[in-house]
Structures are given as C-alpha cells and as structure tokens.
Amino acid sequence: MGSFTSNVIALDYSIGFKTGDQLIWKCNICNINKMNLLFGENWRDAGLFENLSQGKRMRWEVNTIEQNSTTILASVNIWMWKNEESWGTLDNITESSYLKNPSQYPANFNFSTYPYI
Template sequence: MVKLLKCKMLLISILSLLISNSLILTDVVGLEYGVGVNKNDELIWKCKVSNNLELDNLFGSDWDNGGIFNNISKGSMMKWKIYNIETNSSLIKIEVDIWFWIKDLNWGVKDNETQITYLTDPNNYSAGLSFINYKSLVPFWFPMPVGEYMGGLKLNPWYDVDNRVLPTLNVDIKKNGIFPGYPNENLKIIAIYNDQGILNSYKLYTKDNMVILDIAYDFLPFYVIPTIVILVSIFTIGIIIYIIKKNKSSKNQLMPRK
C-alpha cells in the first residue's frame, strides 16, 4: 500500500513537471513580436547635451555631417513620422520620414526618409550582431515586446541587455574597437527603451563617466494633456469668478445709502 502511494505521488510529480515544461515551451514558442508605433505617429527627440569638442575627438570632425546625428546641437530636436508599417512571418518593417535636428521647430520639408527592418524572430540573427551601421551604435526603435526581443538577439560582446527595470541596452566599446582610429577612446552608451520600443533615453559617456551626448524622447504622457487643460480651465474660471465678485463688491460700496 505504501509502495503504491509512493508510485502515485511520483507519477503525479512527473506529470506536473511535464505539464509545467509544456506550458513554458508553448509560451516561448507562441511569443509574437510586433510594432509598437502606428502609421502617422510623430516621434520627437530632444538633445539635452552635445559636447561637440569631445565628440570630434571621439569620432572625428565629420561625425555630425550625416546620419542620425546630422547637425545635432544642444536644444535641437529631431522628428520622425511613420508613413508605412509592414509585418509578416519573416520581417517587421517601418518606413519613416525624418526631419533632422533643428531648434526653431519650423519643420518644413522632410530631410530624409528611411526604413528600419528586423527579422520577426530575433533568434534567426547570427551570433555577434552589432549596430555599427548606425552612427548612434544603437537603434532608435525596436520591435515589441522590446525587452524580450533584445534578449533574444545574439549580440556582439560590446552589448549587454538589462531588463531588470526598463529595457536597456548597455554598450562598452574600447578605443580602436570598431576599426583603427574609431573610436579614438573608450566609450559607453546607455540606451533605455519604452514599452513601444522607442528609444527613450540615450547617453554617451567617455572617460571619467562624462556625458558628452544626451538625447531624450520628447513627449507628454496621454494623461498629462487632459490634466493640464482641466487645471487651466479651473484656474481661468476661478479668475473670472473673482473678478465678478470684486466688481459687485465695488458697485455695492459706491451705491448711495437711503
């Protein structure tokens, strides 16, 4: 009887383990990656720090003459507008119009257009993947869920994915690490992404942890705008009521007594 009970318990344990592993496997296999932005979305980034002298020393004097950093400077902004999105079983692609870095926000005619394409399954990339085709050395956008997508990539040792709090891509490249003379000294990058896969914060560091380039996604959360409108409305109504009451009080004081 005791042996039979032990056998039953063993069978139940094995069955539970098999079911648990099956569920985990199903969850991993069933994970689908997609696009966290929509057609006609406008994405704007603002440059908070741009130490041009240090950047010249790091990348050479023409580092801002093209690509994603074209004409960047402190206080300037860059805009993307999504004009097409395509997804299928093998590829995820967005096409964007780009307005490079300006300060007066008179965007005018777009400066460029580009497409960003990813494999639908990050595991299909070969080992040692890097983003040296980007001047920023990291993408400004990833498919979502971004943490899982980045975690599935077999990245070059320069890159380290940290999903403990927010999806973060840490980059550590030594002097001459990409090719001789590039970069001219050690650099570090911390790139943080939001849940839409959009680059939320980009900080480039050199020696002594000095930030020489700081870019932030410029947006107001969806709940902020209605809140601001409500507060302004309440404030305006309060002023109107105060003026009306003050006028009535003044009139009462001026009325002759009988």
C-alpha cells in the same frame, strides 16, 4: 563585479510603434569633446548626427509598417535637427527592415549599429 548573461527569450516580439506615430528628440546637452571620443571627429558630417547641436530637435513620423511572418518593413519621414517651431519640408524618407525574431539574426550580429545612418 561578475559578468551577467541572460538566456531569457520573449514569447512574442512586437515593434512598439504604429503608422502615424511621431517621435521627437531634443538635444539638451551636446559635449563635442565626448562625442568626438565616442564617434570620431567626423560624427557631425552625415547620418543621424548631421547638424546636431544643443537645443535642436529631430522628428520621425512613421508612414507605413508592413509585416509578414518573419520581417517588419517600416517607412519613416525624417526632419533633421532644427531650432524652428515649424518643421517645414521633411529632409528624408527612409525604409528599414528588421527580422521579427532577434534569434533569427546571426550570433555575432551587432545590434549597436544605427539603421538610419
């Protein structure tokens, strides 16, 4: 099978969420052996995957979004992996900034990194 490359460039870039939006993830399957192979044996100790296991949920709520001509700055409340129906007190507030136009990143920039780890 041949390789595929694309030179498609969007005319306008957007962020896809707004202040007040909530994102909730539920872990339906957690294969520890496969996670160890993919992320290494310490994947559960910190960051996005801390305390992850089957049946738990994580919630993000967008606090603020600030934009200028080149960047987006988002502040997000995070409730880490829980089994309870009540979310309780949030675990973390994080801010991340992104360039509005991905072509402004260096050519070798790795988009596979997780900004919330």
